[in-house]
Amino acid sequence: MTRTNELRYTSVEICAGAGGQAVGLHNAGFRHVALIEIDKDACKTLKANTEGNPEWSGCKVIEADLREFDPAILGLEPGQLDLLAGGVPCPPFSAAGKQLGRDDERDLFPTMLDLVDHLEPKAVMIENVRGLLDPKFEEYRNEIIKRLESMGYEQCYWDILEAKNYGVPQLRPRAILVAMKPEYARYFEHHKPAETKVITVGEALEDSMRERYDAVANDPRAEKAFKDWYEKALEGVAPTVVGGSKKHGGADLGPTRAKRAWAELGVCGLGVANEPHEMTDPERDLFASAGPKLTVTQAALIQGFPKAWKFSGRKTASYRQVGNAFPPPVAQAVGDQIYAAFEAERVAAKQG
Numbered sequence: 001m002t003r004t005n006e007l008r009y010t011s012v013e014i015c016a017g018a019g020g021q022a023v024g025l026h027n028a029g030f031r032h033v034a035l036i037e038i039d040k041d042a043c044k045t046l047k048a049n050t051e052g053n054p055e056w057s058g059c060k061v062i063e064a065d066l067r068e069f070d071p072a073i074l075g076l077e078p079g080q081l082d083l084l085a086g087g088v089p090c091p092p093f094s095a096a097g098k099q100l101g102r103d104d105e106r107d108l109f110p111t112m113l114d115l116v117d118h119l120e121p122k123a124v125m126i127e128n129v130r131g132l133l134d135p136k137f138e139e140y141r142n143e144i145i146k147r148l149e150s151m152g153y154e155q156c157y158w159d160i161l162e163a164k165n166y167g168v169p170q171l172r173p174r175a176i177l178v179a180m181k182p183e184y185a186r187y188f189e190h191h192k193p194a195e196t197k198v199i200t201v202g203e204a205l206e207d208s209m210r211e212r213y214d215a216v217a218n219d220p221r222a223e224k225a226f227k228d229w230y231e232k233a234l235e236g237v238a239p240t241v242v243g244g245s246k247k248h249g250g251a252d253l254g255p256t257r258a259k260r261a262w263a264e265l266g267v268c269g270l271g272v273a274n275e276p277h278e279m280t281d282p283e284r285d286l287f288a289s290a291g292p293k294l295t296v297t298q299a300a301l302i303q304g305f306p307k308a309w310k311f312s313g314r315k316t317a318s319y320r321q322v323g324n325a326f327p328p329p330v331a332q333a334v335g336d337q338i339y340a341a342f343e344a345e346r347v348a349a350k351q352g
Helices: 020-027 040-050 109-119 135-150 201-214 222-233 256-264 296-303 315-323 328-351
Strands: 009-014 030-037 060-063 083-087 123-129 154-162 173-180
Touching (some): 020 328, 030 040, 040 315, 083 109, 135 173, 173 328, 201 222, 296 315
């Protein structure tokens, strides 16, 4: 995944996590002014990948609780920012939870909309779970749209994007809202991005899995184990990678149904493996009867992160960052649409 446009437009991102949306928007041509995140490990990840990197020059990583965040520290005048983006917390709308919506104390939609009101960006992009588009939240969605309209924005779309349709080897549907000031919305494609080729787990992980088995090439089982995995992994895309929460135990690849789906792809879901240079137990990591376990790096590849993006913290903390991320290629697909609308407006303004 490479950057497709010049870094012409600015963005601020809330609830940035480990940087999935940030990577995608960066590759779409957005220059980040700030990445705001509350989790310490995720902030370390963001800093490790952006500080000293000329491609991310000027990007501040701000560790803060969004409810206590003062947007004045961004140093932006109203209307100066091009894009305000973020993935507000999912639990209030997730089918895996109680779906309390507005009554859930973790609901940050009001806080996000307050930021929109303060910063007056040209465009807004909000990502959440598909449960937000369930009929039970229709009234709440209408309230959100009405508030955006009262601030001078036009809804471009609020739709479900399936990650596997955008180069991510995983089933991960997300609800994406895009709203823009009318002068830019007129140039926006009012539908979700065009779908791209589906990539299988085998295609995504072939090189990294080969590297892992090469590290134990002296074991006579290595070549057959790799081939057995690869044959199964070419059959399809992964179930949703899940990060879990800090309240629960160590990392694994999800509930029983997800583990069965991983097993069909030749992957053991009963834990996360050590990286090749840290591997001390090949039996556990590579030669389990259900197949190899994934490393954090491989889980990140399944999410669509570039291989060079590194995650801070211990294995479980790193895996949770990966599992809770927004796939960069999906963010890039939406970012490309927003960027194209800005470019069209800029060209039209020049022509008078």
